[in-house]
Structure formats: structure tokens, C-alpha cells
Amino acid sequence: MILYEYEGKKLLKDAGINIPNFQLIESSDLDSSGFALRMTGEVVLKAQVLSGKRADAGGIIVEDSIEGVASSLKDLFSKVINKEKVEKVLVEEKVDIAKEYYVSLSYDTDTRGPVLNISNKGGIGIEERGVKSFPVDPITQSVILSESEGSNLEILHGVYPRAKRRVQNDILEKLINLFFEQDCLLLEINPLVKTKNGWVALDAKIKLDDSAIKRHEEWQQYPPRAVPGYTPSDREIEAKKIDEEDYRGVAGSTYFDFDGDIAVLASGGGASLTAMDALFKIGGKPANYTEYSGNPPKEKVEKLTQIVLSKPNLNGLWVVGGVANFTDIYETLSGFLDALRKITSKPDYPIVIRRGGPRDEEAFEMLKKVKDFDLHLYGQETSIAESAKVIVDLAKEYAQRKNL
């Protein structure tokens, strides 16, 4: 989960890291008479959206009068930045900057561990500037750094007199502690600035590790949110709810709509990727992408099937997965069949099923008895790509018949 800047800054403040004085304004505050600015002098208005590059989109405005603030707030609340509607604006005291730096902590697959990323030059366009990365030892939670590396970086200057010494820099130590304590996947401060009163974090981008949610009750305060720069469809929102209500297995946590005519109910993380690539490759047009895996109960598969089949103008359904190691095929395909039976506008388009795994013989026996749907059953002797070809051809024929 990615946090909004104002949520991230609260975490920084709690960790003892200085942030500018701020006030969070919600769009509803402007409607009522309750809005009053608690700051004087120059302020920075920052639209609270999850996507980066908001400055380029006009999401950051500097004002020095109450009238200017009021009019700029109106302006920001009318904006949609990278597909996200602005609902909250952070108003901050403008800080006198002596020097800007970039600091972030993240996990790197090269070192297979946490890394500290630093640049002497913070600010916009950091992607093009030199960022140096240093491994952080997850056991001691200290930075692994040689003297020669450290001496090139002003932010560390004088801080690392000897190689491999534990971090003594107060601000970095606090950031590292926060990164680990809050199970962050990313903690990015750009810029971290030096002022005459010490270090101040002017921005905060924090990504939390969803796998750690069970040991962070406090994360429940963060409302659900979409992917940055993207507006989820109603089906996507519905699909995501399936896992929230039942922790067993995974069903629908990834769902995307496409504009094609073949509904897809895939299973298995890797198999569903392989299946979608195969479908696109032969010119098939999926209506959606979604996936279930990890042996979910049949009720979850039933719900996901209903969402997948709720799309209009379908010409086929492809139920596809690999040969599972431990997902119960009878159970999951029973859930699929339950959904088929319950759906009000009964699908008469072709349905191709390619699946295998525990209790698949029982599952196929059950499905063979189904006569009121146009089912086509394939097991491990038919490859995923071959079954893609079957559904594409059948859907084409169905569409032609329909249009006669």
C-alpha cells in the first residue's frame, strides 16, 4: 500500500523527524465556513495524490496571501492529476533551504536485502541524477559502507569516519529505524533539506509491505486506495473485496478490465501470466484479466466467476490454469459451476476449461454431466497455448453466428 504524503509525514513526525508546519485541508472544508488558515507568510499548497510528478501537473502552488490560498485551493480541488481526483491538499509553511538531498530506503533484488539510496542533489528530476546505493544489514540494521564511498557524499561527510561503522547520523538512523519498524518496502524523502535549524523532510513517499499487515493494527487507519495514476473499474473494486472477506487462498486481488470479448478466469500466478501472453499472442481479445490461486474455497471462486461473467457482450469464457500442486480442482471448479448456475442471463457462449491437479478426475466427471452449457474440457495433454487457440476460434464462430 502506498501512503499519501500527509500520512507518511505523520509517521516521520512520530519518528522524531522534522517536517514543516502543516495543515490538511479537505475539499469539504471549503464548502463549510470552518476553513481558516493557521499559518502566515509564504505557504506551499500540495495536492495529495499517489502518483509522482505532480509538480509538472500543477499540483504544487506557492502562495503568500489568504486570498491567494483560497483561490489556489479551489483550483487544486477541481483538478484531476494523472487520473486521480484531488480530495485533500496539504498546506505547509515554506522552508528556507540551504541544501537539498535525496534519501530513500528500499529492497533490492541484486543484494537481496535493504538498501540506502542517497544523492547530493535532491528535488525534481532525481531520476536523472546520480543516486548511490549502499546495502543495509538487516540483522544489525546498520549501513554497510566503506570510507571511500562515504567521503564522496556530503550528506554522510564526517559522519562515517571509519569503514563499516554503525550509522551515527541522527537523521539517517531515524529513517532506518522507521523503515524497519513500519515494515516499509519504500521510504523515500525527496528532498531532505538542510536548514539553519537542522534537517527537514519536505516530502514523503512510503510504501508499506502488505504481507506484514497482520502485525500492524495501526494500518487499519489507512483507507483502501487504488494504483497511482489509474481509476479502478467497479468490477475491479468488487473483485478486490473477495480476499478482504476471507483469508483462505487468493481470488480476485488482481483484476483488470480489457475491451475484448473473451472473459478470463485464470488460476496460478505464473500460469495466468503464461495464459494471457499466449492469448494476446494469437490475437485473442480478453475482456479481463484475473486470477485465483493458493487453494481458495469454492465460495471465493464462485464470487469471482460472477464478477467475470457480469461483463456485457462476451463471446466466450476461458477457464485456464496449470496443473496445480495443491489447489483442489474439484472444490474450485465446483465454485465456478455454482456461479454458472446462479447467473441470471445464462451464458450460451463457448466455455473452454483447461486445468489439472488434485481431484481433477472428479471435477471433470462432474463437468461432463453438465449439458446446459457449451463446455469444452481439456486436461494436461493439451497445453495452455493450445487451449487459447480453441477458445479464440470458438469465440469467433460464436460471434459470427450471433451476428447472422
Next chain:
Amino acid sequence: MLLLPEGAKIIGQGITGSEGSTALPTMLDYGTKVMAGVTPRKGGQEILGLPVFNSVGEAKEVVGEIDGTVLYVPPLFVKGAAVEAIEAGVKFILIVTEKVPTKDESYIYALAKKNGISLVGPSSVGMICPSRKIKIGSIGGATPERAFIDGEVAIISKSGGMTSEIGIHLKNHGLGISWAVGIGGDRIIGTDFGDFLLALEDDPKTKASVIFGELGGTYEERVSILKKQGKIKKPVVAYIGGEFTERLPSDVQFGHAGAIIEGDRGKPDIKRQILKDAGVLVADDFDQIASLVKGAL
């Protein structure tokens, strides 16, 4: 030692839980020497005739030296269980559990590396070697021979399901396997493609390997580096899943925790190109894998 010898003695931590107790009889049936289970507060019980102990240390006192442990403990207890195994001197750890927090994964990896321990997973479906009668984890379910017959090709896959799928594909084309392993699709994994391929260089049985990669991370890229350096000499066939995800917004996780494109990192088409440039045989279609393997043997 990553490639365990025939007759290797294994214990199962958390094997009394629902997933573990489903997998246990399939391991025993295959011939794997599972000696005991370890579940805190269940010491003294039995499972399928095997003794259950409260700790790895207690298990070792009774059953003697062990070669490895397989972990089926709940996600937030994985770190503690792995640390316990490492401190008790176990040299091989395979973690089946999914959804282990990244912080814990990095801790376990660092500790295992420091102590020279072979770590597979987390989120590993398991590991199988037909010629040595070893099956650790859920790999192949109750009917591993459906997907894995004895042969000369190794399978290394980020996806558990695709480990079996590749096994079946090879079997349908008359090829068997030397080893198959699900290395897991998380951000931090104990054994990556490169580690496994390096170990297989010294395995006389293995003549070629198939790797299943996907979007996210840099573990596929490391194979190309090792190949270019000449450290991997045996032929490698690669399939990289998830090209269609480049049509969708980035920063979205697809199935596995590590299957995520962040910025420009982790794109399947770039991985494919890098692997091709290094001399890895890249299958554009999954169904081409067997013919590429045959061509390389």
C-alpha cells in the same frame, strides 16, 4: 548443500498444520526420509507415526543429525522458525510458506548467508529429484510422477504451478527431469536462478536447465551475467511470463509478491533481450521449450 544427497534426513517445522499435514504423506510416499515434526507446544504428539517435538534442538537430540528442514509455519512465525533451525545447525532450509514479510525474508537470507546455509524460498512449492527419491514440500501434490519423471533436465521456476506445467510439457515430449525446484516469486528469495544453475554445473545428471521467470526484480538478469562470465556452461532455456502486463499500469503486483514492474525495472521484454544477448535460449512461446531443450542436449 543445495542438491541434497539420496537418503537425506529431513524434519518438518509446522508440518502438523493443514498444508503441512497434506504434504507430509506425499513426501513419505515418494521416499523422502522425513524423521520428525517440530511444532511448539505439540511436543510428544505423533503425526503419521513420526514423533513431534517442541523445538529443532529437541528433535536433533532424539533423531540425530539432520540434513534439512522444510517450513510450513504461518507467515509471521517463519523468521523465528528459520532462526531456530539455523541456530540448531541445520544446513538446508526450504520455506514453503507464502506471504512472509519482506523484512523477515531479508533477515533470514542475511543470516543464512552468514552461516553458509542453503535457503530455498520463501513461497517455494518445493523441490524434487526423482533419481534420489527426494521430494520436499508440496511440489507435484500427491501424484508427482504425473509431472516429473527421471531424466536430465532441471527445472527452476518462480511459479509453483509452472514448475509442474514445465514438467508435464517436457514429459509430453519424452523428456524427464534431474531436479525441479520452485524458488518462489517473492522479492527476496534464498536461492535464485543463478545459485541453482551454479550448483547444477557440478551435478553429473543435469545436462540442461529450464527456467521460468516473470516480471519484476533482477534474478533473471543475474543469469545473463553468470552466463556471460562463463560460470554457467550448461545450456539454459528460459521462458519469461507476463509480457501482457506492460499494457497495464506499473506498480501493480501480479500474483507473486515480487512480480511487479517498478519504474523501468522488471519488464519481461527487457529480461528476454538480456538473456538472449547472453546466449540463453529464450522460448518466445511456452510450447517451444521442449524443442529448444532437445536442440541443446
